[in-house]
Amino acid sequence: MFVQERVARILEALDQRPRQSVTDLQERLGVSRSTLRRDLIDLEAAGEVLRVHGGVVRSGAGYHEPTFDRKQQRSVRAKQAIAEAAVERLPSEGHIYIDGGSTCLRVARLLLVRPETVIWTNSIRLLAEAENARAVVNCVGGQVRPRSQSLFGGVTSRWLADLRFDVAVLGASGLDDAGPRTADLHDATAKQSAMASAESTVLVADSQKWNAPAPVRFAAWDQIDVWVVDGADVATAGLPREVVRAGNGP
Secondary structure: OOHHHHHHHHHHHHHHOOEEEHHHHHHHHOOOHHHHHHHHHHHHHOOOEEEEOOEEEEOOOOOOOOOHHHHHOOOHHHHHHHHHHHHOOOOOOEEEEEOOOHHHHHHHHHHOOOOOEEEEEOEHHHHHOOOOOOOEEEEOOOEEEOOOOEEEOHHHHHHHHHOOEEEEEEOOOEEEOOEEEEOOHHHHHHHHHHHHOEEEEEEEOOHHHEOOOOOEEOOOHHHOOEEEEEOOOOOOOOOOOEEEEEOOOO
16 A cells, blocks of 8 residues: 555544544554554654554644633642642752743742742743742743743744753643643744753643643653652653652542
8 A cells, every 4th residue: 555545544534533543543554553653753744643642633633722721720739739749849049940831830839939049931920920029030031822821932932042940840731652742833942942941851740631632742751850740640651760749630
């Protein structure tokens, strides 16, 4: 079977059911797992599909980015436990980057009372809460992204490239075997820039995001130094060398 025919049949299957397992597609096409994997990699690069744990999702299907307020309402207890555990691992002095995620905001609230901490952020919500902060809070500029309540774009990336942080604290919209994911390419670029400027990276993301089909992977697991997650069971293969479990579920 020629590659064009395989690709057409993969897309046809996804049009019928937007999420397909690798096993089902392999049986449908009658090809080896390695051949199917190459086809799926090519389709993902072309923006047609999103590979997730054990399968594939048609681009645009299965993921609708919630508003920031909606994100804050999800897994509230887990996020707070994650934030408290993460803060224990952050230096009391130094420069810390906090990105625009809802769990990151909870981390930042605990840091705002620390007078020796210097916070850098692209989070509009964090800036709005910094009026009475004892910490020093700096804004990384950029274009407003209303849905995520954050700043992004070329200006953001240029600022981040010129800065240096002791730690970058990042959130994620989805997680899978390949690494943490986010909803937007510009957000992924900002996260990558922050990671490149930081001595270490701490990911704060609850287990409900495992296998959530967020479109853009912004890092591999070996680029994350510490993942702070709630106490729910998650797969362990390929994760960072340090996984901190906090609390017990949502």
